[in-house]
Amino acid sequence: MNISYLTFFIGKNQFCIPAERVLEMNRNTDYTSVPGAPAAIKGILNLRGQLIVAFDMSSLLGLEGSRKLSEAVSIIVDVDSSPISLLVDGVGDILSLGADTFERPPNNFPLHIRNAVIGAHKLADSLLVVIDPNLLIQYLTGKVEISTPVDPLFISP
Amino acid sequence: MQNNDEILSEFILEAREILDLLDAEFIRLEKLPDDKKLIGNIFRALHTLKGSSGFFAFKRLEKISHAGESLLGMIRDGQISLDPEKVDRLLETVDVLRIIIEGIEKSHSEPTGNDQVLIGQLQFLAKIQAVSDGQISQKIDSFLLTENEASIDSAIPFEPSTAISDKSYDISTPVKVNLDALDRLMNLTSEMVLARNRLLPFANVSKDLNFSQTVRSIDLLTLELQERMMKMRMQPISYVWSKFSRLVRDLSRECNKQINLIQLGSETELDRALLDAIRDPLIHILRNSIDHSIETPEERKSKGKSEVGSIQLSAFHQNGMVVIEIVDDGAGINYERVRSRAIERRLVDSVEAEGLTNDALIELIFLPGFSTKDHISSLSGRGVGMDVVKNKIISIGGSIELTSESNIGTTIRLKIPLTLAIIPALLVGLEEQTFAIPENRILELARLIKKNNETPFEDFYGTPVYRLRENLIPVLYLNNELKLDQLSDSKSASINMVVVQSDEVKFGIIVDAILNIQDVVVKPLGPLLNNLPKYAGATILGSGRISLILDVDGIAVESGLAGRIRANPIHPVAIPMETLEEEVSMLLFELNGLSRIALPLECIEHILMLNATQFQENGDKEAIYYKDLFMHAVRLQDYVSGCNSSSHSEQTVFPALTCNLNHKTYALIVKQVHDIIQVPKKMHELSSPQRGIQGCIIYKNDVINILDLEEVIAMHNAHDSSTSYPRVIDIQGVLD
Numbered sequence: 092m093n094i095s096y097l098t099f100f101i102g103k104n105q106f107c108i109p110a111e112r113v114l115e116m117n118r119n120t121d122y123t124s125v126p127g128a129p130a131a132i133k134g135i136l137n138l139r140g141q142l143i144v145a146f147d148m149s150s151l152l153g154l155e156g157s158r159k160l161s162e163a164v165s166i167i168v169d170v171d172s173s174p175i176s177l178l179v180d181g182v183g184d185i186l187s188l189g190a191d192t193f194e195r196p197p198n199n200f201p202l203h204i205r206n207a208v209i210g211a212h213k214l215a216d217s218l219l220v221v222i223d224p225n226l227l228i229q230y231l232t233g234k235v236e237i238s239t240p241v242d243p244l245f246i247s248p
Numbered sequence: 249m250q251n252n253d254e255i256l257s258e259f260i261l262e263a264r265e266i267l268d269l270l271d272a273e274f275i276r277l278e279k280l281p282d283d284k285k286l287i288g289n290i291f292r293a294l295h296t297l298k299g300s301s302g303f304f305a306f307k308r309l310e311k312i313s314h315a316g317e318s319l320l321g322m323i324r325d326g327q328i329s330l331d332p333e334k335v336d337r338l339l340e341t342v343d344v345l346r347i348i349i350e351g352i353e354k355s356h357s358e359p360t361g362n363d364q365v366l367i368g369q370l371q372f373l374a375k376i377q378a379v380s381d382g383q384i385s386q387k388i389d390s391f392l393l394t395e396n397e398a399s400i401d402s403a404i405p406f407e408p409s410t411a412i413s414d415k416s417y418d419i420s421t422p423v424k425v426n427l428d429a430l431d432r433l434m435n436l437t438s439e440m441v442l443a444r445n446r447l448l449p450f451a452n453v454s455k456d457l458n459f460s461q462t463v464r465s466i467d468l469l470t471l472e473l474q475e476r477m478m479k480m481r482m483q484p485i486s487y488v489w490s491k492f493s494r495l496v497r498d499l500s501r502e503c504n505k506q507i508n509l510i511q512l513g514s515e516t517e518l519d520r521a522l523l524d525a526i527r528d529p530l531i532h533i534l535r536n537s538i539d540h541s542i543e544t545p546e547e548r549k550s551k552g553k554s555e556v557g558s559i560q561l562s563a564f565h566q567n568g569m570v571v572i573e574i575v576d577d578g579a580g581i582n583y584e585r586v587r588s589r590a591i592e593r594r595l596v597d598s599v600e601a602e603g604l605t606n607d608a609l610i611e612l613i614f615l616p617g618f619s620t621k622d623h624i625s626s627l628s629g630r631g632v633g634m635d636v637v638k639n640k641i642i643s644i645g646g647s648i649e650l651t652s653e654s655n656i657g658t659t660i661r662l663k664i665p666l667t668l669a670i671i672p673a674l675l676v677g678l679e680e681q682t683f684a685i686p687e688n689r690i691l692e693l694a695r696l697i698k699k700n701n702e703t704p705f706e707d708f709y710g711t712p713v714y715r716l717r718e719n720l721i722p723v724l725y726l727n728n729e730l731k732l733d734q735l736s737d738s739k740s741a742s743i744n745m746v747v748v749q750s751d752e753v754k755f756g757i758i759v760d761a762i763l764n765i766q767d768v769v770v771k772p773l774g775p776l777l778n779n780l781p782k783y784a785g786a787t788i789l790g791s792g793r794i795s796l797i798l799d800v801d802g803i804a805v806e807s808g809l810a811g812r813i814r815a816n817p818i819h820p821v822a823i824p825m826e827t828l829e830e831e832v833s834m835l836l837f838e839l840n841g842l843s844r845i846a847l848p849l850e851c852i853e854h855i856l857m858l859n860a861t862q863f864q865e866n867g868d869k870e871a872i873y874y875k876d877l878f879m880h881a882v883r884l885q886d887y888v889s890g891c892n893s894s895s896h897s898e899q900t901v902f903p904a905l906t907c908n909l910n911h912k913t914y915a916l917i918v919k920q921v922h923d924i925i926q927v928p929k930k931m932h933e934l935s936s937p938q939r940g941i942q943g944c945i946i947y948k949n950d951v952i953n954i955l956d957l958e959e960v961i962a963m964h965n966a967h968d969s970s971t972s973y974p975r976v977i978d979i980q981g982v983l984d
Contacts, residue, residue: 121793123793125773125796126732127730127780132777137788137792137793137794139439142788142794144776
């Protein structure tokens with residue numbers, strides 16, 4: 092049984108998230124920054140009257156994104172029936188992939204990224220990293236404790 | 249199955265209402281044991297419950313309510329009399345019934361349990377006197393028999409409509425709406441309000457009359473929708489209070505005290521969410537009163553008080569807030585014990601404690617980890633203190649005050665906002681962003697002019713402070729507090745300061761720009777951002793942009809102004825009204841030809857800036873229509889001695905002080921508003937009476953005249969005022 096994934100880019104790196112989680116995509120990146128919030132939280136967006144926390148995926152994944160956020164795409168993802176926005180540099184195709192190409196991350200995987208990454212699909216020429224937004228939010232709200240001595244989200248990029 | 253579940257949940261709802269009613273009615277019955285109608289009500293309610301239980305084959309419910317009903321039946325028929333023991337037993341019956349109902353709600357089936365003891369007791373109570381009189385016992389038997397038949401026969405529950413149509417059975421909930429559905433509707437209404445706000449600017453610039461009119465009607469409809477929606481969420485405070493009579497009764501019996509609970513204003517309405525929030529604090533306060541404050545009957549007698557103590561709960565509206573007072577006539581706070589306990593708990597050191605006034609000692613009670621009762625009783629003193637009560641009240645935007653007099657009693661006063669969802673807030677600009685500050689925290693706004701490009705703040709060993717009418721207040725730069733980039737002060741010639749109050753700390757917040765006050769819909773920031781104490785939430789502005797709502801208390805705590813120093817407020821002079829009772833706040837203003845005239849601040853509601861075009865002719869007078877308010881314009885210079893009344897044509901903007909007198913609103917037009925001053929209450933009399941002037945006071949070596957508001961208004965209202973005091977209103981000049 093195959094699962095559909097939406098692929099997206101941070102700089103030149105390609106990632107994907109399960110497509111069934113995606114509510115919508117738009118270019119509404121007119122966020123209001125929240126001084127004092129963790130560095131990965133860019134701010135809050137107004138989605139038809141609903142307040143949505145916008146995450147900067149490049150900072151969350153510790154990558155150099157294309158710095159122009161005005162050109163970013165906001166992927167609205169459903170997490171525990173409350174939506175959040177993931178700001179990415181661009182979106183790619185929707186791929187349908189099966190369990191046969193999936194591999195879990197190795198044990199020496201960087202801890203802070205392991206909070207968000209559940210594994211990767213082996214594509215013909217590259218590895219497509221799968222991000223689980225649920226896991227990410229659970230970690231951010233402290234529902235899942237991961238023994239990291241330094242919280243990577245609170246280090247400014 | 250679905251259908252069954254629905255019927256069952258309806259049954260549970262109904263049963264709960266009946267139990268709540270029973271609780272309240274039993275307490276009333278204890279006071280009025282001869283009220284036949286009351287007994288009848290209780291009997292019918294219990295009977296309805298029994299009937300419905302029979303329908304669902306809940307045997308335990310049925311048996312217990314039957315036993316209770318039988319006892320009540322005999323009381324109703326006057327065969328036996330009601331005494332506290334019977335009331336206890338009957339209340340116990342209600343408790344057991346409640347437990348069973350809760351069990352049914354959880355598991356959809358009746359929880360198992362043995363009720364023989366309770367049923368036996370009920371039957372025993374019913375028989376005590378019956379046995380002594382054979383005739384009556386027979387009557388009971390027949391009564392029991394018919395009742396039994398009724399419950400077995402009736403597959404249909406006891407006709408509930410008869411119970412509801414009975415006026416004394418006060419369950420008046422015509423439609424039951426799920427609270428979630430109501431909240432969602434409320435959210436939609438808020439969105440509607442926001443969409444309306446976005447629409448209004450278009451209508452203002454549009455030349456299309458039809459469009460403007462349509463927008464206007466949408467505006468009005470939305471306003472009404474919002475008001476109705478707010479009303480729907482409102483519930484009378486009796487929703488919370490109704491349970492208190494039972495609570496007070498049980499607790500006072502437990503402590504062997506006699507307490508009379510008086511409830512005033514139980515029809516006062518509050519937002520449902522707030523009602524839920526104040527329930528626990530109120531219970532805690534009541535427990536404290538019963539356990540700590542009210543004395544035992546013997547003690548009370550020896551003090552010359554009535555043996556029965558009283559606790560009075562009252563609720564009323566005041567200035568857009570709901571005030572809840574809990575007044576007891578008990579022993580009051582033992583200040584010496586508070587002092588010694590505070591030292592014991594190391595909240596203050598002994599030297600410091602000696603110097604504390606009673607007011608300061610009361611503040612200590614609200615500190616975490618404070619409890620004066622020497623032993624921990626079952627009622628209060630579980631380590632949960634008044635600090636928890638205070639935090640809860642503050643978290644919903646309220647405040648708490650406590651006053652106490654030895655042997656006279658304690659008064660606790662809670663001020664609760666009417667609703668949480670929509671609050672008036674001041675929008676301020678900081679760099680590119682807009683922030684909102686809840687209006688109820690704002691004391692005043694000040695625009696400070698820099699002299700020689702220096703800030704008007706003084707340096708208090710590195711901490712910026714400002715002299716606000718002889719009181720030093722600490723000053724916070726909002727951009728520093730929010731860790732935004734430091735903005736160089738030198739850019740603008742003036743500084744905007746918002747003076748706010750957080751608990752007992754008063755401080756100034758420096759912002760870049762002060763925008764306007766508007767009603768904002770508070771939205772929570774959600775779990776991802778709720779660890780930021782500086783924000784109370786966010787709101788969506790008319791433009792669609794989001795603005796963060798600042799939490800004044802959070803900022804005070806984060807900056808170190810509050811919290812750590814709470815036990816020792818650094819600004820005792822910040823509350824001059826209480827420390828110096830002889831002083832009064834006056835607004836100092838200027839009229840044409842009279843440079844120093846003042847009016848007590850309490851007379852004034854608002855200060856407005858009016859354009860000449862806002863004055864409209866109203867007979868031989870002038871009127872102002874401002875924000876849905878009709879006001880009579882009173883040009884003070886026409887009524888006050890020593891003023892130059894004809895030359896007001898050069899001015900284009902007029903400050904107006906609005907005030908209410910005899911249910912009319914007046915706008916007093918002045919030349920310029922200067923300051924708010926603290927002056928002695930005592931006034932010097934004038935050597936000869938002057939028109940419109942009451943007297944004078946000396947402030948900083950200046951003579952300041954005090955306006956006689958009533959005389960001025962009387963002159964204004966007199967029909968022939970224009971002939972008795974010649975005056976010319978240069979309307980042409982004004983309109984130019």
